[in-house]
Amino acid sequence: MPDVSTAVKGDLKLQNISKSYGDFKAVDDLSLVIPEGSFFALLGPSGCGKTTTLRMIAGLEEPTTGSISIGSLDITDTKPYQRPVNTVFQNYALFPHLTIFENIAFGLRRRGIKDVTEAVNKVLALVELPHLAQRKPTQLSGGQQQRIALARAIVNRPALLLLDEPLGALDLKLRRQMQIELKWIQKEVGLTFVHVTHDQEEAMTMADTIAVMNEGQIEQMGSPADLYDNPKTAFVANFLGQSNLIKGTISGNDGDSHVVDLFGQKISLPKNRSHAVDSSILAGIRPEKFRISRLGTATSGNILTGGHIEDVSYIGVSTQYQVEMPWGQELMVFEQNDDGVAPFSKGEDVNISWEPTFTFALRGDEDASAGSEVNPDEEE
Amino acid sequence: MAAVAKRVGLSNPLDSLKQKVAMPYLLLLPGMLWLVIFFLSPILTLVSTSTKEPGLGIGEYVQTYRWANYLDALTAMHTQFIRSFVFATLATLIALAIAYPLAYAIAFKSGKWQNVLLVLVVAPFFCSFILRTIAWRQILAQDGIVFKILLFFHIVTPNTQLTSSAFAVVAGLAYNFLPFMTLPLYASLERIDPRTLEASGDLYANGFTTFRKVTVPLSMPGVVAGTLLTFIPAAGDFVNAQILGNPGTTMIGNVINAQYLQTTNYPLAATLSFLLMLAILAIVMVYIRKSGTEELV
Numbered sequence: 116m117p118d119v120s121t122a123v124k125g126d127l128k129l130q131n132i133s134k135s136y137g138d139f140k141a142v143d144d145l146s147l148v149i150p151e152g153s154f155f156a157l158l159g160p161s162g163c164g165k166t167t168t169l170r171m172i173a174g175l176e177e178p179t180t181g182s183i184s185i186g187s188l189d190i191t192d193t194k195p196y197q198r199p200v201n202t203v204f205q206n207y208a209l210f211p212h213l214t215i216f217e218n219i220a221f222g223l224r225r226r227g228i229k230d231v232t233e234a235v236n237k238v239l240a241l242v243e244l245p246h247l248a249q250r251k252p253t254q255l256s257g258g259q260q261q262r263i264a265l266a267r268a269i270v271n272r273p274a275l276l277l278l279d280e281p282l283g284a285l286d287l288k289l290r291r292q293m294q295i296e297l298k299w300i301q302k303e304v305g306l307t308f309v310h311v312t313h314d315q316e317e318a319m320t321m322a323d324t325i326a327v328m329n330e331g332q333i334e335q336m337g338s339p340a341d342l343y344d345n346p347k348t349a350f351v352a353n354f355l356g357q358s359n360l361i362k363g364t365i366s367g368n369d370g371d372s373h374v375v376d377l378f379g380q381k382i383s384l385p386k387n388r389s390h391a392v393d394s395s396i397l398a399g400i401r402p403e404k405f406r407i408s409r410l411g412t413a414t415s416g417n418i419l420t421g422g423h424i425e426d427v428s429y430i431g432v433s434t435q436y437q438v439e440m441p442w443g444q445e446l447m448v449f450e451q452n453d454d455g456v457a458p459f460s461k462g463e464d465v466n467i468s469w470e471p472t473f474t475f476a477l478r479g480d481e482d483a484s485a486g487s488e489v490n491p492d493e494e495e
Numbered sequence: 496m497a498a499v500a501k502r503v504g505l506s507n508p509l510d511s512l513k514q515k516v517a518m519p520y521l522l523l524l525p526g527m528l529w530l531v532i533f534f535l536s537p538i539l540t541l542v543s544t545s546t547k548e549p550g551l552g553i554g555e556y557v558q559t560y561r562w563a564n565y566l567d568a569l570t571a572m573h574t575q576f577i578r579s580f581v582f583a584t585l586a587t588l589i590a591l592a593i594a595y596p597l598a599y600a601i602a603f604k605s606g607k608w609q610n611v612l613l614v615l616v617v618a619p620f621f622c623s624f625i626l627r628t629i630a631w632r633q634i635l636a637q638d639g640i641v642f643k644i645l646l647f648f649h650i651v652t653p654n655t656q657l658t659s660s661a662f663a664v665v666a667g668l669a670y671n672f673l674p675f676m677t678l679p680l681y682a683s684l685e686r687i688d689p690r691t692l693e694a695s696g697d698l699y700a701n702g703f704t705t706f707r708k709v710t711v712p713l714s715m716p717g718v719v720a721g722t723l724l725t726f727i728p729a730a731g732d733f734v735n736a737q738i739l740g741n742p743g744t745t746m747i748g749n750v751i752n753a754q755y756l757q758t759t760n761y762p763l764a765a766t767l768s769f770l771l772m773l774a775i776l777a778i779v780m781v782y783i784r785k786s787g788t789e790e791l792v
Contacts, residue, residue: 173697174696174697175693175696175697194696194701195693195696195697196696196697196698196699196700196701200697201697201698202693202694202697204690204693204694205690206688206690208688208690208691208693208694209691209694210691210694210695210709210713211691211713212709212712212713212715213712221695221698221700221708222698222699225698225699225700225704226699267698271698271699
């Protein structure tokens with residue numbers, strides 16, 4: 116067999132990919148370019164089609180329509196073993212009958228490389244587990260198996276490395292540590308990583324670019340900061356962090372800003388942060404962008420008055436408030452505990468304010484709760 | 496522990512300690528009793544019978560601790576011993592060749608038919624062992640379909656006798672113990688994580704290489720269990736040789752059967768039984784060591 120893995124280089128291109136199972140469309144006309152050398156994350160709740168997309172790139176599923184190519188090479192109709200792509204499987208899928216050394220050497224040997232010792236030892240050193248070479252997978256901890264699964268894939272230096280929820284089975288502390296390590300390894304080896312996860316924090320920690328997927332389609336794609344600060348849909352606003360979305364109407368113009376009417380109170384919204392199609396909008400503000408102040412205290416920026424504190428949770432670095440507004444909606448406010456002022460207490464009447472530039476706007480006909488009922492930490 | 500001691504009325508701490516030591520043995524007692532009654536005592540009876548010599552009356556034997564009985568038995572019956580192991584080995588290999596593809600298909604390719612196929616594998620057990628063996632005489636008879644097909648391809652001549660032959664005995668053995676081969680194979684194939692097969696494909700192994708390098712090694716526990724479950728009863732079997740064989744295909748089971756029931760030479764029957772047991776034990780131990788599947792089982 117020709118050596119497939121080093122010959123091919125270039126961007127991964129998915130063109131109008133669809134995958135149907137009977138009536139169910141798992142992936143729906145998805146197009147995507149992943150630049151060579153980037154750390155790319157496909158983020159979404161379970162059932163959004165992200166794993167199906169990954170499996171189609173790996174060749175483990177056949178797309179119903181569309182094409183997949185790396186650089187100028189079309190790989191749509193090739194078998195998994197013919198693709199310069201390696202996968203780190205969700206439960207690692209190490210070969211239980213082989214030693215760690217032979218597990219890592221598996222891909223090299225299949226490609227007819229005789230002298231594998233140096234390459235295997237090098238990659239074992241990279242994942243810092245050279246002393247485990249002669250063990251069997253069952254003798255390793257979850258975190259160690261995870262690293263071996265990664266080593267087994269990157270030793271082949273594929274054009275593309277796919278990671279399917281690779282940290283899902285690890286406990287929280289180890290997961291955080293592995294996130295940093297994965298990022299470092301990606302920089303070190305310079306391969307393109309495509310990472311599938313439902314954990315928004317994991318995606319934001321590691322990826323250069325995130326594509327948020329929902330119901331088989333990409334909702335929005337961009338850098339973590341982009342997606343967080345300027346979400347285009349309610350789904351992205353709620354799935355990536357938390358958002359306060361308030362119904363309103365655009366009622367006027369003020370240079371680069373719209374004047375927005377939120378239940379009778381006027382605020383300002385930068386025009387370039389509005390994704391609305393008409394005057395009906397959902398105004399969005401992240402909870403940590405709010406400032407909270409006693410009635411009658413002078414504040415600047417956008418101000419909403421008539422708040423009533425319904426609930427207070429003190430969680431160390433910050434205090435989280437539920438503030439009920441005159442129109443009945445409860446807004447979330449996160450205040451840093453960095454000013455030495457005692458937190459407000461339940462029942463107090465307050466104003467909330469924020470810098471106008473932090474406001475974003477979504478289409479007014481969107482479901483304000485889309486994406487928020489999915490708690491990413493609960494479904495594993 | 497204190498609560499237990501109080502409940503059973505023990506006040507002396509030493510008594511309580513004694514009970515603590517005795518408890519595991521007490522729990523082992525039922526199992527040990529079972530082994531003594533159903534395993535150890537029959538074996539001792541067998542060994543003690545094997546060293547007896549004929550007494551004055553017919554069918555009467557006295558204990559003389561004549562260990563030379565073993566040498567005599569081997570000298571007289573080594574042909575049947577060897578034949579038994581050759582037949583059993585052949586039957587095991589044939590059963591493996593048939594059962595592996597069958598178990599593979601049931602485990603990976605049968606979809607919703609999986610349970611139906613598994614029932615079909617054990618379905619022969621609903622019919623008597625003897626009856627099924629006798630049926631093979633019909634299957635291999637000269638007016639049967641098998642003979643006619645073989646005749647058509649000139650594999651046999653019209654004068655060939657398929658029944659009452661070594662071929663028929665081995666075929667009968669392979670057929671009768673096939674479920675014992677298929678079920679453990681199925682169990683170990685079915686337990687293979689399909690993601691390891693995907694991982695193999697992902698790591699540049701094509702379908703055949705994946706089968707050779709991943710599927711087969713991971714199914715070794717089933718191969719070992721299946722071959723043992725086929726080989727052991729096949730080596731001691733006498734029904735197939737009796738019904739499907741001729742005087743030249745006598746297996747050690749037939750000899751033991753005849754010595755015990757017809758000649759009533761109990762010491763020889765016991766000697767041969769014990770030798771058969773030792774031989775099988777030795778073969779099995781070497782086999783398991785060699786196959787090195789301890790950690791996968």
